[in-house]
Amino acid sequence: MLTAKGAATRRRIIEAASEEIRERGIHATTLDDICRRSATGKSQLFHYFPEGKEQLLLAVASYEADRVIEDQQPHLGRLTSWPAWERWRDAVVERYRRQGVNCPLGVLLTEVGRNTPAAQAVTGRLLVRWQRDLQSGIETMQDGGHIRRELDAERTAAAVVAAVQGGVVILLSTGSTDHLVAAMDLCMAHLRA
Amino acid sequence: MLTAKGAATRRRIIEAASEEIRERGIHATTLDDICRRSATGKSQLFHYFPEGKEQLLLAVASYEADRVIEDQQPHLGRLTSWPAWERWRDAVVERYRRQGVNCPLGVLLTEVGRNTPAAQAVTGRLLVRWQRDLQSGIETMQDGGHIRRELDAERTAAAVVAAVQGGVVILLSTGSTDHLVAAMDLCMAHLRA
Structure with missing residues (x-):
């Protein structure tokens, strides 16, 4: 179970990914872009999506x-x-x-x-x-x-x-x-x- | 314009490609597979599809x-x-x-x-x-x-x-x-x- 703060961070990462993909296309979007847009670090991103990009894309x-x-x-x-x-x-x-x-x-x-x-x-x-x-x-x-x-x-x-x-x-x-x-x-x- | 024989060869290549893709999937299918199945050579294939695989896939x-x-x-x-x-x-x-x-x-x-x-x-x-x-x-x-x-x-x-x-x-x-x-x-x- 995520804490409320954890759920909010996870949500922020997903929303940032959604916007990046909508604007730039799925193939041009990198995890770095998503981190920058959501103001999170790579280690945080992998904390919420330990299996990486595929798991994030599904979310x-x-x-x-x-x-x-x-x-x-x-x-x-x-x-x-x-x-x-x-x-x-x-x-x-x-x-x-x-x-x-x-x-x-x-x-x-x-x-x-x-x-x-x-x-x-x-x-x-x-x-x-x-x-x-x-x-x-x-x-x-x-x-x-x-x-x-x-x-x-x-x-x-x-x-x-x-x-x-x-x-x-x-x-x-x-x-x-x-x-x-x-x-x-x-x-x-x-x-x- | 293709001759009747040319049109038949072109058709044979397309049918072979269709069957290979249906059986093996598009990513596993190579031009060599298609040549083998249609009994045509690579140069013949490029004669009918000078732009290569993309043009063949469209056909x-x-x-x-x-x-x-x-x-x-x-x-x-x-x-x-x-x-x-x-x-x-x-x-x-x-x-x-x-x-x-x-x-x-x-x-x-x-x-x-x-x-x-x-x-x-x-x-x-x-x-x-x-x-x-x-x-x-x-x-x-x-x-x-x-x-x-x-x-x-x-x-x-x-x-x-x-x-x-x-x-x-x-x-x-x-x-x-x-x-x-x-x-x-x-x-x-x-x-x-």
Whole structure:
């Protein structure tokens, strides 16, 4: 267990690494850069990440995955009306439009190896949280009589997460949010039908 | 312009490279392996790919992108009834279930750099072909009175391509086709509604 001070230092190192990687790219970022930006020494860095750069990159990936969810809040956690769903949709499109063709999380996962158990755990947790919030939203709307009961909330939430993911992946290669918007609009239309 | 014989040799080199990369992985595959497998000499290989490995990898990426479409045929080009749409859906799910967590096209695009214009051209062409076939299918079904006219065929096709992409991306990290199936089923339900 880390002390509060230790946790704060660890967090500062992760945030510094995230910013360096976002600005300079993962291959140009050195541990020295991260130490300088976080005002920590190398020995401190290795105290929190004894396995070195790979372990730090995984922690940064986990932090970036948290940001994917946070950037959708408070909308994602509060899908209680159609206007709320619209605001969530707009927030997602705007987040990814701003991000453009460079996905910090994707870069990190590629670097640590997408098929490694640790990387899969990061994406797995992200998917579960994202999908759970969408499922709650669908169930709340069903309870309020706004979405038909026959719709399987869990499977529908899985489909919506997939549609958003696909729109983002296409944006990463085309630079356009067109597919993301089309995919989200199709899902919303299906929910409202 | 290549002669017929030249085009056949070039094709043999690309196919050999594709098989080597699928079996051994991109980093373990050498130009010597590809020459051996295609029964061509190094000088022949450089005749067809004067810029070397990078140019060859791009040609292999383009070949893998063609396979993505071919593996969905004849269904994708013949979406003229609901049973035809079901067969297409099953073919897509089965293709990606078999492929599992290793995407040959994805590996190649990562290697040549996803954000390079050449890689973007490969994914761009793939998306256009895929979406065009889906749009034709939707329009045919609209002409037959099976899909409502109000649906924008082009945007809906874009949404379906995105949903499939998202399901595949999630499969690449989870190993499960659940999201892909859920996403395709949501799209089909929306088309049929």
